[in-house]
Amino acid sequence: MLSFPGARLTLALSAEPWRGFSGEGQALRALMRMDDERAVSQVRAQLNWQSVLDTGALATTLGLTASSVEDSLRILGASGLVGFDVAQGRYFHRVLPFDLSSVEDMHPRLADARELMVQGAVRVVNASPIDAEVQSGGTVHSVREIDGELRCTCPWYAKHQGERGPCKHVLAVEATAASPAPTESAP
Ligand SMILES: [Zn+2]
Known part of the structure; x- marks a missing residue:
């Protein structure tokens, strides 16, 4: 634990109780939800060392939905490019000396997951708790909620x-x- 006069140190990547501690899972899920990954680069282009990032204002400026902006910020958070201020409940711009290879590693997984969905490889046997089968690489993997x-x-x-x-x-x-x-996603 480090403390500095007049400074807060937040050790967690995220203030939200996502499954697992890794920011990767959070960012991957955000990416899966997004229709258009260009939102991430649009939001990234707006980063200018703001101490508070206003989701609504960014959405208005960029013509994006607030949820797209929030998901983009989650992804940027996993990339070390924004932080989440727990006290403010807002993201802020900062750059961490992160190893970005972990973020690059996410993209093949994301593409593979989308491909599985396109192929109709997922069969949900039970919705709650989730019990599903996924046809992948000639075998069937079982995904269960435990x-x-x-x-x-x-x-x-x-x-x-x-x-x-x-x-x-x-x-x-x-x-x-x-x-x-x-279903058709809304424009
Ligand atoms: Zn698996």
């Missing part, structure tokens, strides 16, 4: 045990369970 957390039977999940955020199967199951019927 103690409020989705666990997968794939080797990647076995290796990382949720420490690197969700695997592509869990991401695909979450996104499928969140939107059971594919």
Whole structure:
């Protein structure tokens, strides 16, 4: 623990109780929800060392929905480019000397999860608690909700045990369970 006069140190990446501590899971889920990842670069372009980032104002400036801006900030947070001020309940701009390779590592997983959904590889057997099967790479992986957390039977999940955020199967199951019927997204 470090403390400085007149300064607060927040050790957590996020103030929200996401499954797992890693910011990766949070950012991956935000990315899965987003229709247009260009929002992230648009929001990033607005960063100018603000001590408070006003989600509503950013949304108005950029012509984005508030939820797109919030999800973009979550993603930027996992990239070390914004922080979350727990006291203010707001994000602020700052740059951490993060290893960005972990963020780059998220994108293949995201693309794979979307591909699984496009292929219709996800079969939700039970909605609550979630029990699903995912056809992937010639095998069927089982994704089950245990103690409020989705666990997968794939080797990647076995290796990382949720420490690197969700695997592509869990991401695909979450996104499928969140939107059971594919619908046109609002413009
Ligand atoms: Zn998996």
